[in-house]
Amino acid sequence: MTVLVVTNDFPPRQGGIETFVRSLCDELPDVVVYTSHEQGDTAYDATLPFPVIRDRTSMLLPTARTTKRAVELMRTYDADRVLFGAAAPLGLMGSALRKAGARRIVAMTHGHETWWAGVPGARQALRRIGDAADTLTTVSSWCEEQIKPALSPAAAARVRRLTPGVDTHRFAPDCGGEQVRKGLRLEGVPVVVCVSRLIRRKGQDTLIRAWPRVQESAPGATLLLVGGGPDRDYLEELAASTGVSESVVFTGPVPWPDIPPYIDAADVFAMPCRTRRFGLEPEALGIVTLEASATGKPVIVGDSGGAADTVRHGGTGYLVDPYNPVPTAVRITELLTEPARARAMGEAGREWVRRDWSWARSGDGLRNLLEV
Known part of the structure; x- marks a missing residue:
């Protein structure tokens, strides 16, 4: 057969x-x-x-x-x-x-x-x-x-x-995040990671617009954008105009086998993906969100298409309005400043992925x- x-x-x-x-x-x-x-x-x-x-x-x-x-x-x-x-x-x-x-x-x-x-x-x-x-x-x-x-x-x-x-052996807690942080000089600071191509649908611009609010409550917080794509110049210019250039790090393209340690470097994973082109360009699912859950990270994901299937709102993370940086900032801040809640969500997410994904x-x- x-x-x-x-x-x-x-x-x-x-x-x-x-x-x-x-x-x-x-x-x-x-x-x-x-x-x-x-x-x-x-x-x-x-x-x-x-x-x-x-x-x-x-x-x-x-x-x-x-x-x-x-x-x-x-x-x-x-x-x-x-x-x-x-x-x-x-x-x-x-x-x-x-x-x-x-x-x-x-x-x-x-x-x-x-x-x-x-x-x-x-x-x-x-x-x-x-x-x-x-x-x-x-x-x-x-x-x-x-x-x-x-x-x-x-x-x-x-x-x-x-x-x-999701391969929960590759995507697992302590799979190399400490080395990534050391290599990027991010030791001892709050880190939010987004892993995706740099395109409008993935919502990296919403994260950058949310960042001044995040830093008000979490000083020193760094946004780590992992991946390459056509929007890099636009996002760098946006970070500069928003005044957060020094706290936004672009890694450029990273081979898929090397991705798990970058997710493990996060305190919070966030990808406020959104639907574009009058509904013709949605997020069908978003497997990277589940990979982040498998790594034991709380997740924040945009309410687009099937992305809601990748998070248990209030249990493994939060679903947010991807066009509004304010609620995105509120949820990120909550998870960065309440580590016990963030840790509980990450643990719940890993168990859910191991069982159902x-x-x-x-x-x-x-x-x-x-x-x-």
Whole structure:
């Protein structure tokens, strides 16, 4: 029962979906991956315990050539199960792969399929994808609510939740934060960490605008922004104009394997993510928030899309209005100045993630859907 994984979202490309798809491959007993070309992929693929076939292009599209290649791989590897790493648009190949012998087809949806569900033309394409698959999966309750109305009644009835997991061995208390603090000269000061690409949707600008209020109650507090992205110049200018440049530290891009110690360096993890572009650009889930909880940190997350699924408000952290820096500052200050409460939330978050967000649980769910 070999599973052919067809996806554009695969390492060495970095991102939440890439991590999700790659980790699920480890949960399948026999897998082959068909994916796009990426710089550095030859060296990366050589480390994997399963075959990876790279297309000559940097983006797979559901063209006749790509479909033909996927069918050839099904036959070469005797694959009768298909997993689309992201349903749109590659799931449009589902009918052809079914005719070629696919017995079970699972198509994963993430954030971008929610706007497909609301746009004419794309909505009809998503309906076709749902009809061709045995199951469409969603990463959050919010995504499910957005996607189901675009599907046929039969396909909507087959929608199932499939969430990413968290490696609670890698993301754990005392996994290297002290060394990160020492290297950045942040020893002995309150630290709030945000790990994400530097883009407007992630809300780093809200944190910077909140920072003067935070420092009034927590003098010396430092905001550590981990990651690279197109908004770095904008955020540096904002920090300067707000008068907090000296207390905002930019690390630049950090490889995903090196991320846990940066989260562990935090007293509080904060990512006030928000929905943009008239609802077409939401936060589908936000796995990094759960990774922070697994590391034993209290979390503050913006109320966008499915992000609410990653925090138990008042239990593991807080959900805040991502467009208003005042409540964000209030919650950060509360956690920095009440360490017992922050510690209790972090401990509750780690226990919750260990219980309900394991990769073993996600793997069981996927294997059942694929009937492997």
